[in-house]
Amino acid sequence: xxxxxxxxxxxxxxxxxxxxxxxxxxxxxxxxxxxxxxxxxxxxxxxxxxxxxxxxxxxxxxxxxxxxxxxxxxxxxxxxxxxxxxxxxxxxxxxxxxxxxxxxxxxxxxxxxxxxxxxxxxxxxxxxxxxxxxxxxxxxxxxxxxxxxxxxxxxxxxxxxxxxxxxxxxxxxxxxxxxxxxxxxxxxxxxxxxxxxxxxxxxxxxxxxxxxxxxxxxxxxxxxxxxxxxxxxxxxxxxxxxxxxxxxxxxxxxxxxxxxxxxxxxxxxxxxxxxxxxxxxxxxxxxxxxxxxxxxxxxxxxxxxxxxxxxxxxxxxxxxxxxxxxxxxxxxxxxxxxxxxxxxxxxxxxxxxxxxxxxxxxxxxxxxxxxxxxxxxxxxxxxxxxxxxxxxxxxxxxxxxxxxxxxxxxxxxxxxxxxxxxxxxxxxxxxxxxxxxxxxxxxxxxxxxxxxxxxxxxxxxxxxxxxxxx
Amino acid sequence: xxxxxxxxxxxxxxxxxxxxxxxxxxxxxxxxxxxxxxxxxxxxxxxxxxxxxxxxxxxxxxxxxxxxxxxxxxxxxxxxxxxxxxxxxxxxxxxxxxxxxxxxxxxxxxxxxxxxxxxxxxxxxxxxxxxxxxxxxxxxxxxxxxxxxxxxxxxxxxxxxxxxxxxxxxxxxxxxxxxxxxxxxxxxxxxxxxxxxxxxxxxxxxxxxxxxxxxxxxxxxxxxxxxxxxxxxxxxxxxxxxxxxxxxxxxxxxxxxxxxxxxxxxxxxxxxxxxxxxxxxxxxxxxxxxxxxxxxxxxxxxxxxxxxxxxxxxxxxxxxxxxxxxxxxxxxxxxxxxxxxxxxxxxxxxxxxxxxxxxxxxxxxxxxxxxxxxxxxxxxxxxxxxxxxxxxxxxxxxxxxxxxxxxxxxxxxxxxxxxxxxxxxxxxxxxxxxxxxxxxxxxxxxxxxxxxxxxxxxxxxxxxxxxxxx
Numbered sequence: 001x002x003x004x005x006x007x008x009x010x011x012x013x014x015x016x017x018x019x020x021x022x023x024x025x026x027x028x029x030x031x032x033x034x035x036x037x038x039x040x041x042x043x044x045x046x047x048x049x050x051x052x053x054x055x056x057x058x059x060x061x062x063x064x065x066x067x068x069x070x071x072x073x074x075x076x077x078x079x080x081x082x083x084x085x086x087x088x089x090x091x092x093x094x095x096x097x098x099x100x101x102x103x104x105x106x107x108x109x110x111x112x113x114x115x116x117x118x119x120x121x122x123x124x125x126x127x128x129x130x131x132x133x134x135x136x137x138x139x140x141x142x143x144x145x146x147x148x149x150x151x152x153x154x155x156x157x158x159x160x161x162x163x164x165x166x167x168x169x170x171x172x173x174x175x176x177x178x179x180x181x182x183x184x185x186x187x188x189x190x191x192x193x194x195x196x197x198x199x200x201x202x203x204x205x206x207x208x209x210x211x212x213x214x215x216x217x218x219x220x221x222x223x224x225x226x227x228x229x230x231x232x233x234x235x236x237x238x239x240x241x242x243x244x245x246x247x248x249x250x251x252x253x254x255x256x257x258x259x260x261x262x263x264x265x266x267x268x269x270x271x272x273x274x275x276x277x278x279x280x281x282x283x284x285x286x287x288x289x290x291x292x293x294x295x296x297x298x299x300x301x302x303x304x305x306x307x308x309x310x311x312x313x314x315x316x317x318x319x320x321x322x323x324x325x326x327x328x329x330x331x332x333x334x335x336x337x338x339x340x341x342x343x344x345x346x347x348x349x350x351x352x353x354x355x356x357x358x359x360x361x362x363x364x365x366x367x368x369x370x371x372x373x374x375x376x377x378x379x380x381x382x383x384x385x386x387x388x389x390x391x392x393x394x395x396x397x398x399x400x401x402x403x404x405x406x407x408x409x410x411x412x413x414x415x416x417x418x419x420x421x422x423x424x425x426x427x428x429x430x431x432x433x434x435x436x437x438x439x440x441x442x443x444x445x446x447x448x449x450x451x452x453x454x455x456x457x458x459x460x461x462x463x464x465x466x467x468x469x470x
Numbered sequence: 471x472x473x474x475x476x477x478x479x480x481x482x483x484x485x486x487x488x489x490x491x492x493x494x495x496x497x498x499x500x501x502x503x504x505x506x507x508x509x510x511x512x513x514x515x516x517x518x519x520x521x522x523x524x525x526x527x528x529x530x531x532x533x534x535x536x537x538x539x540x541x542x543x544x545x546x547x548x549x550x551x552x553x554x555x556x557x558x559x560x561x562x563x564x565x566x567x568x569x570x571x572x573x574x575x576x577x578x579x580x581x582x583x584x585x586x587x588x589x590x591x592x593x594x595x596x597x598x599x600x601x602x603x604x605x606x607x608x609x610x611x612x613x614x615x616x617x618x619x620x621x622x623x624x625x626x627x628x629x630x631x632x633x634x635x636x637x638x639x640x641x642x643x644x645x646x647x648x649x650x651x652x653x654x655x656x657x658x659x660x661x662x663x664x665x666x667x668x669x670x671x672x673x674x675x676x677x678x679x680x681x682x683x684x685x686x687x688x689x690x691x692x693x694x695x696x697x698x699x700x701x702x703x704x705x706x707x708x709x710x711x712x713x714x715x716x717x718x719x720x721x722x723x724x725x726x727x728x729x730x731x732x733x734x735x736x737x738x739x740x741x742x743x744x745x746x747x748x749x750x751x752x753x754x755x756x757x758x759x760x761x762x763x764x765x766x767x768x769x770x771x772x773x774x775x776x777x778x779x780x781x782x783x784x785x786x787x788x789x790x791x792x793x794x795x796x797x798x799x800x801x802x803x804x805x806x807x808x809x810x811x812x813x814x815x816x817x818x819x820x821x822x823x824x825x826x827x828x829x830x831x832x833x834x835x836x837x838x839x840x841x842x843x844x845x846x847x848x849x850x851x852x853x854x855x856x857x858x859x860x861x862x863x864x865x866x867x868x869x870x871x872x873x874x875x876x877x878x879x880x881x882x883x884x885x886x887x888x889x890x891x892x893x894x895x896x897x898x899x900x901x902x903x904x905x906x907x908x909x910x911x912x913x914x915x916x917x918x919x920x921x922x923x924x925x926x927x928x929x930x931x932x933x934x935x936x937x938x939x940x
Contacts, residue, residue: 045729046729054701148621233634258507
C-alpha cells in the first residue's frame with residue numbers, strides 16, 4: 001500500500017509509480033484532506049478527483065471518512081479500507097507531521113521533497129525498478145475496468161463495445177485478428193484528454209455477433225452496420241480511428257458517410273481508390289506479400305489452421321518487431337498455399353509475445369473461443385464486392401480532416417503503399433513510427449498516443465455546438 | 471409503409487404520425503434525395519439525418535441507393551427494402567411528379583400541401599385515428615432500441631444501464647418497484663435535446679446485481695456505488711434525475727457528493743433533513759400512509775406476497791390516477807400489517823394498467839423474475855442507517871441547481887411534504903402536475919418532459935469546458 005497526499009500526486013511520475021506498483025500487486029490508496037465542494041467551481045474539483053481516483057485502487061477523502069491526517073483516525077480508516085497492518089504499508093507524504101505519525105504507527109515512510117528522490121526511496125523500499133521515465137508505457141486498462149455496451153443492430157446482429165470517458169465521441173476499430181482490447185494503451189489517455197472513447201469489438205469477434213454469411217462482412221454491410229450503431233446510440237458524428245481492417249472500414253466510412261465523421265485516422269492501412277481496369281483478386285495475386293489473403297479465400301481452410309490452437313496462433317501472429325521478440329524465423333506471407341498454411345513450421349508452444357502478456361492473451365483467447373475465426377476471415381472474402389462498391393464512389397475524394405500513421409516495419413502494409421494518398425485526401429496529415437511492426441497500438445503506444453493526441457488537439461471544432469437543439 | 475420526402479418531414483406532426491403508424495405495425499420508410507456531404511458543414515447534415523432516421527424504420531438516401539425520385543428505380547429500391555408490393559404502400563410526397571409516379575406504380579398516395587389535410591388523408595386511408603396533437607404522448611423507446619451498458623462496481627456488484635444520445639451526461643434513477651424502462655417516454659426527448667441519457671437499472675433490479683445483504687442497499691452504499699459507476703465510466707459530473715427511491719438517492723448524492731452533480735432534479739420524493747431527536751422508525755409509525763414501510767421491514771414477508779404473481783403485483787401497484795384506471799378500490803397504505811398484506815382483496819387478474827401496456831409489463835415481469843423483490847425491498851430496510859448517515863451531514867445545505875417536481879395525487883409522497891424545502895435548497899425550482907399520481911414519468915410524460923427541459927435549458931454551464939485538458 002502506498003498513501004499519498006493530493007499535492008504531490010500531481011507530479012505525474014509519482015502517479016505513474018502508483019499505477020505501476022498497483023500493476024505489481026500492491027494495494028494503492030490515496031488519502032486526501034478535502035472538503036465537500038458545493039460551490040459553482042465544483043466541476044473542477046470533480047474532474048481533479050476523478051483523475052486522481054483513476055490512478056489508485058482506493059481514494060479516501062477526509063470529508064467522507066470523517067477524519068483528516070495527521071489524526072490517527074484517518075490512518076486507521078485507511079488501514080481498515082486496505083485491510084492491512086501498518087507493517088505492510090509504505091506511506092508517502094509531503095508534510096513532515098504526517099510522515100512522522102505514519103512512522104510512529106509502524107509504517108515504512110517516504111518524505112516527499114521532490115519526485116526524483118521520492119522515487120529513489122520508493123524503489124529502494126519496494127525493491128521494484130519503476131519505469132516512470134519518458135520511456136514508460138501508457139497506463140493500460142483491463143476489461144473489467146471499463147463499461148461494456150451492446151447495441152442490437154438488427155435481428156441476429158449485435159455489436160459489443162467498451163466505453164470510457166465523456167466529451168466528443170471517438171470510435172476505435174481494431175483489425176484482424178484482434179480485439180477491442182488492442183486499444184488498451186489508448187483508451188485511458190484518450191479519455192483523460194476529454195473524449196468519450198468507444199472501442200468496438202468488430203463484427204465476427206468475441207461478444208459481437210458472428211453471423212456465418214460471407215456478405216455480412218462486405219465493407220458495404222460493415223459500414224452500414226456501423227452507421228446503424230451510431231444511430232442507435234444517438235450519436236450523429238464521431239472521430240473514427242481504425243487499424244488494419246478497421247482502418248479499411250474507416251476509409252470507407254469517410255468516403256461513403258463523411259457527414260458522420262468529424263475526422264478519420266488510420267493506422268497502417270493505406271487508402272487507394274480501386275483500379276477499374278484490373279480485377280482485384282488477380283491484382284492481389286501479383287503482390288507476393290498479399291498471397292496469404294488468397295489462402296484465406298476458401299472457407300474452412302484457414303479456419304482449421306488458426307482455430308487449432310488459438311493461443312499458438314495469436315502468439316505467432318501478434319509479435320513485436322524487436323529482435324528480442326523474434327521467433328526462429330519470421331512470418332512469411334508469400335506462397336502460403338504452397339506451404340500448406342501460415343503457421344507451418346513454427347514451434348507448437350511459442351514463447352510469450354511481448355505484445356500479449358499472459359492476462360491479455362488469456363482474454364483474447366477467451367474472446368476467440370466464442371465464435372472462432374470464420375467471421376474474422378470473412379472480412380477477406382468480399383474482395384470483388386468491396387472493389388465494386390469502391391468503384392461506385394470513383395472520382396470522389398476524402399476532404400475531411402484525416403491522419404495516416406505508417407509503421408516502418410509492417411511486413412505487409414508497408415509505408416510505401418501510402419505514397420501519394422494526398423491526391424485523394426487533400427487534408428491528410430501524417431505520422432510515422434519507424435521502429436514498429438504491424439501491431440502499432442500495442443508495440444509503440446506512447447509514440448502512437450502522442451501522434452493521435454497532437455492530431456486530435458488541432459481538429460477543427462464542429463461548426464455547430466455538439467448539443468445544439470435542432 | 472409510408473414514403474416521405476425530407477422537407478415535409480420536418481413538420482413535426484407528420485413525423486409523429488410516422489412514428490405512430492410504426493407503432494401500429496406499419497413498416498415506415500423515408501425516401502430522400504440527398505447528396506454525400508463532405509463539406510465543413512456536414513455535422514448539421516449528420517444531426518438532421520440522425521433525427522430523421524430515428525422516426526422511421528428505414529431511411530433511403532438517393533446518394534446511397536443510386537437513384538433519386540421520381541426515377542422509378544428509386545421506388546423499386548424502396549419496395550425491395552420494405553419487401554412490399556406497391557398495392558401495400560401509401561406514399562406521401564410534396565412534389566406532384568413523385569406522387570403521380572407512385573400512383574402509376576399502384577400505390578395509394580397523399581399529396582402533402584399542408585400537414586392538416588395530409589393527416590386527414592392519411593387517417594382516411596389507414597383507418598387509424600392519429601394522436602398527433604398537443605395531447606399526444608412523447609415518443610417512447612423500447613428496450614431493444616437503445617444501447618445497454620454494464621459496469622463492474624466491485625466483485626459481486628455490477629450495474630446495468632440503457633444509454634442514448636451524446637452531450638452532457640444525464641442520469642435517470644427509477645424507484646420502487648420499477649425499471650430503467652420507467653423513463654421510456656423521457657429518453658428520446660432528452661437525447662434529442664442534446665443530452666447523453668443514462669437510465670440506470672438500480673441495484674437489486676433486473677440485470678443489475680441483487681446481492682442479498684441488507685447493508686448493500688443503505689443510502690451510503692448505494693451512493694458510493696453510484697460514484698464508482700461514474701468513475702468507471704470516466705464521467706466527472708452529471709445531471710441527476712431521480713424518482714421515488716431514486717429521488718432519495720439523488721438528494722443524498724447532492725448532499726454528500728455535490729461536486730459530481732451539475733444539477734439535481736427529483737420527482738415526488740421530498741428532501742427533509744433528519745430529525746436528530748426522534749427515532750426514524752418510530753416517527754414512520756406515526757404517519758399512517760407510511761405504515762406499509764413497516765410491513766416491508768421483516769425480510770421474506772413482503773417478498774412472498776409481491777413475488778407470488780409478479781404481473782398482478784405490478785398491475786395493482788402501478789396504475790394511473792385517472793378514474794378509468796381505477797380498480798374496485800384504491801391501494802391502502804395504512805394498516806397493511808393488520809390486513810395481512812398490501813394486495814389483499816384485489817382481484818387475482820386485475821385489468822391492464824394504462825401505465826403498463828402489455829409489452830412493457832412483459833419486460834418489467836421478465837426483469838423482476840431475474841432476482842425478485844428482495845433487493846428492491848432492502849432499500850426500505852436501512853432506515854436507521856440512512857438516518858444516522860444523514861445526521862452526519864446535519865446543517866449542510868444543497869446549494870447546487872435543483873428541481874422538485876410534485877404530483878397532486880401521489881397518495882404517499884404528497885406535495886405538502888415538500889413544503890419549506892427552499893430553506894435547505896436555496897436555488898430550488900419547482901414543477902407541479904396536479905392531475906398525476908405516483909408514477910409521474912409514465913402518467914404525465916408530456917408535462918414532465920416540458921418541466922425537465924425548461925429546467926435543463928437554463929442550467930448554468932459548467933465554468934470549465936466539459937473536455938478541458940487537466
